[in-house]
Every structure is written in structure tokens, then in C-alpha cells.
Amino acid sequence: MTGPENPPSFRLAYVPGATPGKWVRIWEERLPDVPLSLLPVAAAEAPDVLRAGEADAGIVRLPVDRTVFSAIPLYTETSVVVVPKDHLLTAADEVTVEDLADDVVFHPLDDVLDWERPPGKPAVERPATTADAIELVAAGVGVLVVPQSLARLHHRKDLTYRTVTDAPQSGVALSWPEDAHTDLVEDFIGIVRGRTANSTRGRRTEDRAEAGKQKQAAARRKPAPSKAASAKGGRPRTGGGAKGTGKGGGTRGKPRRRS
The missing domain is CATH 3.40.190.10 (Periplasmic binding protein-like II)
Structure with a gap:
């Protein structure tokens, strides 16, 4: 469970020849509170590193096992x-x-x-x-x-x-285990694909976290009962109090004038 003692982080594996520097810089600008660590790995070792959960995603050489990994092709090298x-x-x-x-x-x-x-x-x-x-x-x-x-x-x-x-030729792709498509992986996908910081699918993780906190806080707050409901000991009934304007009149105001 992620908490104050275990702040979120993102681990990116990359094979020799890959240059993730540009994407890392964008990540640091958009998600300054989520450290990104780089893990250099041999091309042949990248699938095992991702499968073992030692990295959240990786810039790897194609092909990858599509029964285990998702992949977004980035470019093909000369x-x-x-x-x-x-x-x-x-x-x-x-x-x-x-x-x-x-x-x-x-x-x-x-x-x-x-x-x-x-x-x-x-x-x-x-x-x-x-x-x-x-x-x-x-x-x-x-x-x-x-x-x-x-x-x-x-x-x-x-x-x-x-x-x-x-x-x-050798193709290079961003890859991650299919069963580990996290919010942070989605954030990095957005950066690689050139989405803006305000993109719905590429929105910043901290914005999502703040929205989640607000939702949880709202769920904990119960709506205050109305004065009429408090006086009756519950919610006012509907139907029977249409004519009343006194104690049993519920929350209705003055009766309408007849024309």
C-alpha cells in the first residue's frame, strides 16, 4: 500500500542504444513529486526484468511476447x-x-x-x-x-x-506487462505519445490523486438533514401534506392564491 512512508515512484528499464532522456525530462516537469529511476538492461534480459516486476515499463527491442506484454512501437532503426x-x-x-x-x-x-x-x-x-x-x-x-x-x-x-x-532493422518499443497497466504507466505512455499535460488520458498523477482524496472526503461527509426532517424525526412525507400550512405542513410555503 502506497503511503507517506512509501511515496509513488516509476522505474523505467532501457536497452543499450535507447535514449530516454527527453521523456525523463518531461516526466520530471509534469510529475516532480514522483521520482523516475532508470534501469539499464541488456536487450535479452529486458523481458525477464519486466516480468519479475523489477521495472514498471521498459524501452525494449522488438519483438516482444504479446501474450504477456503490451507494446507501443516507437521507431525502427537503420x-x-x-x-x-x-x-x-x-x-x-x-x-x-x-x-x-x-x-x-x-x-x-x-x-x-x-x-x-x-x-x-x-x-x-x-x-x-x-x-x-x-x-x-x-x-x-x-x-x-x-x-x-x-x-x-x-x-x-x-x-x-x-x-x-x-x-x-531493429524496432524499439515501450513495453510493460499487460497485467500491470498502472496510472503511472499511462502517464508515461502519454509523454511518449506527445500528449499535453492537460490531456484527459495523460493527466498528471497528482491531479488524479487529489481528485481521489476529494471523492473519499465527500463520501465520508453525510448530508445534513433539513429542519423539517429533524422535527418529524425523519424525512418529510410526500402526498399527505399538500393542504397543510401549519405543523403538519412540512416544508411547503404559503398556499397559492386561487384565481
Whole structure:
């Protein structure tokens, strides 16, 4: 139960390459009393983190298990090949998968691209992580195809990248467990979708909380009985007191004049 000792908070998981900074800033402006904490997670670990309740929502890589999670697609990333700056592929602005046929193309264990068949020549051993693969590319051993955000995340002065026009692409989505669609999740959905602070569906949590308090207070207050009802010991009867103007006249005023 949330109370003064346990104020509300929101936990957002995010995978490598995701940049939730803009949404976090909007959250802090709109809900200053609800702290938002960021939880970096590996792409493959994100579903387990959400399922275990370690985060309220997450910016994840698609696909997700739609029998367990709800998801709002945010964007689809361009795929690029990361190469040394003196590599032959840098002569073009864009390349194709076929252009990688003569290169060793690393396929790390945390790869997020859904290859039907990875391009190029296979490495002797798959790198454990994208970061490890980047180190091998810098050593001139091979090349690596990743979403553009990961190429930027692992930027090095001795490396560059080029768009691969026909490579698989990676989609990014906001996701949360279907059975954990809370008010705070709805608030974050509103921010991601660009709703204004005054939007009905994206209204601030504190406004809802205040409205709830007012509703509870109103329910506790009983309406005061009328003077007539108090004198009679209950609510005035209807029907029988139409002619009376004295003690039994109830709450009626003076009789109408007959024309």
C-alpha cells in the first residue's frame, strides 16, 4: 500500500542504444513529486526484468511476447556496418549485404538483428557482446552490422559506419506487462505519445490523486438533514401534506392564491 512512508515512484528499464532522456525530462516537469529511476538492461534480459516486476515499463527491442506484454512501437532503426576508417567500404555512402561477402562479419551473442542468414564470412568464434565485437573491428579482424544507435553508443575515433540498405532493422518499443497497466504507466505512455499535460488520458498523477482524496472526503461527509426532517424525526412525507400550512405542513410555503 502506497503511503507517506512509501511515496509513488516509476522505474523505467532501457536497452543499450535507447535514449530516454527527453521523456525523463518531461516526466520530471509534469510529475516532480514522483521520482523516475532508470534501469539499464541488456536487450535479452529486458523481458525477464519486466516480468519479475523489477521495472514498471521498459524501452525494449522488438519483438516482444504479446501474450504477456503490451507494446507501443516507437521507431525502427537503420542498420549500419561498423568498419575501420581506412576500410574499402568507406568509399561509398551506402552498402548492401552483398558488399560484405568478402569480410568476416561478427555476429555477437547479444546481436539484436533478426538475420535469416548472417552475411559475410563467419568468425572463428562469436564474440560474447557487441562491445567485444567492436574491439575486434578496431583490431582490423572483421566488421560488424548493428542498429545505428549501437554504432553511436560504441563510437571510437578509429572507426566509422555506413548504412546497409538491405539488412534487417531493429524496432524499439515501450513495453510493460499487460497485467500491470498502472496510472503511472499511462502517464508515461502519454509523454511518449506527445500528449499535453492537460490531456484527459495523460493527466498528471497528482491531479488524479487529489481528485481521489476529494471523492473519499465527500463520501465520508453525510448530508445534513433539513429542519423539517429533524422535527418529524425523519424525512418529510410526500402526498399527505399538500393542504397543510401549519405543523403538519412540512416544508411547503404559503398556499397559492386561487384565481
